[in-house]
Amino acid sequence: MADIIDGKAFAASLRASIAAEVAALSFQPGLAVVLVGDDPASKVYVANKARQTVEVGMRSFEHRLPAETTQATLLALVQSLNADAAVHGILVQLPLPRHLDADAIIAAISPAKDVDGLTVTNAGLLANGLPGLVPCTPLGCILLLHDRLGGMTGLNAVVIGRSNLVGKPIAQLLLQQNCTVTIAHSKTRDLPTLCRGADILIAAVGRPEMIKGDWIKPGATVIDVGINRVPAAAPGKTKLVGDVAFAEAAGVAGIITPVPGGVGPMTIACLLRNTLTAAKRIESRATLVSEV
Ligand SMILES: Nc1nc(=O)c2c([nH]1)NC[C@@H]1CN(c3ccc(C(=O)N[C@@H](CCC(=O)O)C(=O)O)cc3)C=[N+]21
Structure with missing residues (x-):
């Protein structure tokens, strides 16, 4: 009989170490999750993410948009999240309703906030073995x-x-x-x-x-x-x-x-880890700029 990996326990200990790191920061990392439509399974998953985000001491921004949301509205939301200094991670829940162009939406996410690692920039960094955000x-x-x-x-x-x-x-x-x-x-x-x-x-x-x-x-x-x-x-x-x-x-x-x-459970814990990674990188760059 195989040894069964307890992903739930491993994820819990990962979240505990993330929480300890967040507590020591001088700012609060923020994760924005965008859900378009009302797929019941996605709703549960998004609710779990939001709860765990808060549990590790981060801010959670949930954006639930109706299924009939237009491409322009969703793009505008992504752009406003890119520009929002309180948001360090952006996740657009996939799949999107069929009338939306997911590739164009993903391409609009700032690679520095792309905690899903889905942008061409982060995929390319991974392929070349360079530090980026990994899915x-x-x-x-x-x-x-x-x-x-x-x-x-x-x-x-x-x-x-x-x-x-x-x-x-x-x-x-x-x-x-x-x-x-x-x-x-x-x-x-x-x-x-x-x-x-x-x-x-x-x-x-x-x-x-x-x-x-x-x-x-x-x-x-x-x-x-x-x-x-x-x-x-x-x-x-x-x-x-x-x-x-x-x-x-x-x-x-x-x-x-x-x-x-x-x-x-590891997927959600790693989403929080990526948000922490993104937040530390973004804030350290902001500090460098303000010191100039
Ligand atoms: N942009 C994007 N990024 C994603 O990472 C993404 C997505 N869209 N769309 C949907 C899928 C699905 N997904 C899950 C993650 C964790 C559990 C999870 O925690 N599962 C628990 C059980 C959950 C339950 O009981 O329903 C487990 O396997 O033990 C499930 C599903 C992330 N996805």
């Missing part, structure tokens, strides 16, 4: 891996999923750790065989329980990024499952993350 879920996965494995040099890592938010940045971080990285996706041939070669398997596809126990190399480390809401046994009820068939996989893997309680 929260990939950062959370690497912190968990680092805690469990220490060094990862020479390990075969397979990342299933190629999104800009998760798959691509995780692959960059694993490469920085000297893993041999393969990025798989829906067009990959013979995915089970490819997965069986992975010492580290990262599942970020968004398909409930797609990765089966016999796809996993005995003793491998399995990180399940998927958060899929599916019908539960009781009528009318739902439950969360990952991209990995957990019960099967836990019988084969050496180390595995559960869903819920694995990567999800």
